[in-house]
Amino acid sequence: MNPLNQAIANIGVVPVIKLENPERDAAPLARALCAGDVPVAEVTFRAAGADKAIRLMREACPEMIVGAGTVTEKAHIDATIAAGGQFIVTPGLDPDLVAYAQEKNIPIYPGCTTPTDYHTALKFGLELLKFFPAEQSGGLAKIKAMSAPFPQFKVMPTGGISLKNLGEYLSAPVIAACGGSYMVTADLINNQKWDEITELCKKSREIVETARASK
Numbered sequence: 001m002n003p004l005n006q007a008i009a010n011i012g013v014v015p016v017i018k019l020e021n022p023e024r025d026a027a028p029l030a031r032a033l034c035a036g037d038v039p040v041a042e043v044t045f046r047a048a049g050a051d052k053a054i055r056l057m058r059e060a061c062p063e064m065i066v067g068a069g070t071v072t073e074k075a076h077i078d079a080t081i082a083a084g085g086q087f088i089v090t091p092g093l094d095p096d097l098v099a100y101a102q103e104k105n106i107p108i109y110p111g112c113t114t115p116t117d118y119h120t121a122l123k124f125g126l127e128l129l130k131f132f133p134a135e136q137s138g139g140l141a142k143i144k145a146m147s148a149p150f151p152q153f154k155v156m157p158t159g160g161i162s163l164k165n166l167g168e169y170l171s172a173p174v175i176a177a178c179g180g181s182y183m184v185t186a187d188l189i190n191n192q193k194w195d196e197i198t199e200l201c202k203k204s205r206e207i208v209e210t211a212r213a214s215k
Contacts, residue, residue, distance in 0.1 A: 001127055001128065001154060001176070002107070002127070004065065004086060004087065004107055005107065005127060005128045005154070005176065007040075007065060008040055008065060008087075008128075008156075008176065008177050009128075009154065009176040009177050011037075011038060011039065011040050011065075011177065011205075011208075012170060012177050012178070012204075012205070012208030012211075012212070013038060013040075013166065013177060013178050013179075013180060013183075013201075013204045013205070013208060014040050014041070014042050014156065014158075014177055014178070014179045014180070015033060015038060015040070015041050015042065015179075015180065015181070015183055015184045015201075016042045016044060016069055016158060016179045016180060016181045016184070017029070017041055017042065017043050017044060017053075017069075017181070017184045017189075018044050018046045018047045018181075018186070019043060019047055019049070019050070019053045019189065020047050020186075020189075020190070021190075022049045022050075022052045022053035022056055023052075023056070025053075025189055025192070026052070026053040026056035026057045026060065027056055027057065027059070027060035028060075028192065028194050029041075029057070029184070029189060029194070029197070030056075030057035030058075030060040030061040030064055030066075031060060031061060031194070032194040032195070032197040032198045032201070033061075033064070033184075033197065033198075033201055034061045034063070034064060035198045035201075036183075036197065036198040036199065036200070036201020036202045036204075036205065037201060037202060037205045038183070038201040038204060038205060039061065039063055039064045039065065040064065040065040040066070041057060041064065041065075041066045041067070042067055042068070042069040042087075042089050042179060043057070043066065043067070043068055043069065043085075044068070044069035044070040045068060045069070045070045045071060045072070045076050046069075046070045050068055050070075050076075050079075050080075051068070051079035051080060051082065051083040051085070052083070054066050054067070054068060054080060054083040054084065054085045055083040055084055058083075058084045058085075065086055065087070066084075066085060066086060067080065067085050067086050067087030067088060067089060067107075068080040068085050068087075068088055068089065069089040070089070070090075070091060071088050071089060071090045071097065072090065072091070072094075072097075073097075074096075074097065074100050076088075077097065077100055077101055077104060077106065078104075080106070081104060081106055085106070086106070086107070087106065087107045087108070087109065088101050088106055088107065088108040088109070089108070089109045089110075089111075089130055089179075090108065090109075090110045090111055090130075091111045091132060092110065092111045092117075093110040093111060093112050093117045093120055093121060094110070095120060095124075097110070098110055098121075098124050098126070099124070102124065107128075108126075109126075109128055109129060109130045109156060110126070110129065110130060111129075111130045111131070111132040111158075112129045112130065112131060113131060113132065113133075113137040113138070113142070115146065115149070115150075117129075118146060118149075118150045118153065121153065122150065122152065126153070127152065127153060127154060128153070128154050128155075128156060128176055129153050129154075129155055129156065130155075130156050130157075130158055130179065131143055131155045131156065131157040131158070132157070132158045132159050132179075133158070133159030133160065134157035134158055134159040134160055134161060134169075135159055135160025135161075135165075136159060136160060137159075139157075139160070140157075140168060140169055140172060140175075143155050143157060143172070143174060143175070144172060144174060147174040153174075154174060154175070154176035155174050155175055155176060156175075156176055156177050156178065156179055157169055157175065157178055157179070158178070158179030158180065159179075161178045161179065161180040161182070162180065162182045163182065163200070163203060163204065163207065166178055166180070166204060166207045166208075166211075167207045167210060167211045169211075170207070170208055170211035170212065171211045171214050180204075182200065183197055183200035183201055183204060184197060188200075
């Protein structure tokens with residue numbers, strides 16, 4: 001994998017974040033994630049100001065890998081790049097968005113759950129795919145089945161991932177990392193429970209290390 005993809009895989013878990021108040025929460029959230037040894041974030045455009053949150057998180061913790069999620073239009077890609085974002089995640093596979101991201105030289109991880117999606121991703125030379133929504137789309141069993149005809153890809157499942165099933169997913173060689181919002185829920189962020197976020201990240205990293213050791 002390329003260096004950025006490998007760095008994300010080394011961390012093993014990617015918090016998927018919706019920030020309603022970037023000015024208040026972005027910097028302390030970034031510090032909480034880093035304190036928990038999870039220096040990566042996917043900030044979704046499900047809330048306004050995602051690009052501002054990306055900029056503020058990177059300013060607070062320059063060592064972090066911060067990208068954008070729920071990207072559904074080219075303007076989101078432009079805003080992410082302008083904010084210093086390092087990757088793009090889309091909920092589905094939109095060839096126009098993939099081509100545009102590649103034109104702009106920013107990694108993109110499109111949501112893929114079907115053989116048709118994988119075929120299209122193959123044509124673009126992608127190596128890391130988001131599998132979304134993971135649990136609702138067949139989970140690990142389907143991911144493993146899809147890897148048989150498409151061994152070129154590593155997968156980042158998102159959707160329904162929690163501390164309970166994180167280890168099961170990560171124990172599979174095809175899984176590069178898992179996306180999840182369980183450590184960055186609205187309750188935790190809105191009530192500024194930064195210490196709890198840090199602890200959930202630490203628990204996640206322990207699971208990552210245990211799962212990796214079992215491969």
